Amino acid sequence: MPWNRLVSQPQTRWTAATGPDSDVVLSSRVRLARNLEDFPFPHRMNERQARDLIRQVEAGIREVNLMGVCPPVELYRLDDTPYLDRQVLVEKHLISRELAQDARGRAVAISEDEAVSIMVNEEDHLRIQVLAPGLDLYSAWELGSKVDDALEAKLPYAFHKTRGYLTACPTNVGTGLRASVMVHLPALVMTNQAGRLFNTLGQFGLAIRGYFGEGTEPIGNIYQISNQITLGRSEEEILDHLQSVVQQVIGHERRAREHLARQMKAQLEDRVGRAYGILTGARILSSEEAMRLLSDVRLGVEMGILKGVEARTLNELMIACRPAFLQKLAGKELSPFERDLRRAALIRERLVA
Amino acid sequence: MLCQHCSQRPATVHIVKQVNNQREEYHLCETCAREQGHLGLEPAFTLPNFSLQQLLSSLLESDPFTGFGGGPAAPRAELRCSFCGLTFRQFKEGGFLGCSHCYEAFASELGPLLRRVQGSDKHVGKAPRRSGGVLRLRKELAQLRAELQEAVSREEYERAAQLRDRIRDLERRIQAGGDGNAVE
Ligand SMILES: [Zn+2]
Ligand SMILES: [Zn+2]
8 A cells, every 4th residue: 555545544444343342342453572583672773784674574574465364565664754654653553652753774564454564673673463343352363373474484583492482571572462452431431430440450460551552541431451461371361361351341331331321311311412512513622622522422322322423433533633643634734723623623524424 | 773873772762853844853862862952851752661561670670689580699780692792781771682692691580580570481372383393293282182181081082092193193293303394
């Protein structure tokens, strides 16, 4: 896909809003950390080594395409890409904030359907990521593992018989697997149950994070739940554990929604209706307010209170109304106030149509 | 990547500046950023510390003689990876290993550290096809043995006999040093 199309359309694989349990789960992600022997880890590389490594990875990408494990994958060198474009890929969850910040000697390979993205020279040499809509960890893992196999056929992975796949940080060593599920938990937040639940997750060895992952704040009642341990458990065990805990979280959220629907029907409908009213009527919308109201509207759609709005439209809006995307769409830098104007216009247009 | 200015230390401070409508990016280590007066003026993005990360850094910060690893006071800070040149002290300061060979160079220290942080120091799970002929066979063997036990406990003797044959075959292949193509 041409780079420019990649960074100017808000649709991406996970925004499809299909997949199991999509009334609570936005997307599932599987990420495999891999490194090559005989190169220092990225933080110790000079630019020449980084470029050499990218050339080797190209051979691996050709193998992925030859084996046809997923729609065609294209590699983009990030060196000369505009900062704004890279931020758009962060907003689409295709690359990490870390990769976007420093583009020197870095690259990303992305499949045509944007399900697979392979970050090159981020914290590790390779970060193979698969995104899927809904709760679909196993198929994401299956695809990620196939991409991994194809790359491995061409690249000498750093693998140790007892430590497994070797990574720059010891918190990723072993399987190199970080699986995460993005969940929308407005009813648990409204009923003040979220805090207690999040504390329990820690006891299960899982981490809860914000919308953009590690170290970020939750936006619009959306959270990421992921495994922490990567060593001493097989991929299947890690996924089974995460899957079963997430299913319990989904159960809690659904029960809280039922409770709200029974006990506070009018207040709930009022809240959803007001959010829709503001989103379709406002002329100035901050990012924070937009995400909060989109969460209310999403809840209305997920509970069948609000008809005529599609979940995929809401997902795309969550990308389209982020700062970098708005500026990309405008084709120029925008002040925060200009962004608030354009954000309101964009949301109004998409929700009314 | 290494710092743009000194090419010695990892670039951990990323600065984006708007100069005459031109966007400029700088990627510096903390030392160079401070020397050039960048720290404190621009928001510095540093790697976030979270949970396991936090545990790791708190373990790394602990006294080298009483912290993880235990044992007699050894000159641990002198450990150095011969491939990338990273010293164990540098690892303790930064929290990142320098290359895959560091895992061997610092093996005596990493074992206890991994047990504390990950709860284990042994990998189970996927192995590369190429390097993992025997590893893969071993895993298959373990699975077959579990299946055999189950078959016996359910008194499915015909199935148990079949499993026994496959186990013997696998054991022979492992003895012979494995063969990457044998298992798919
Ligand atoms: Zn420097
Ligand atoms: Zn090393």
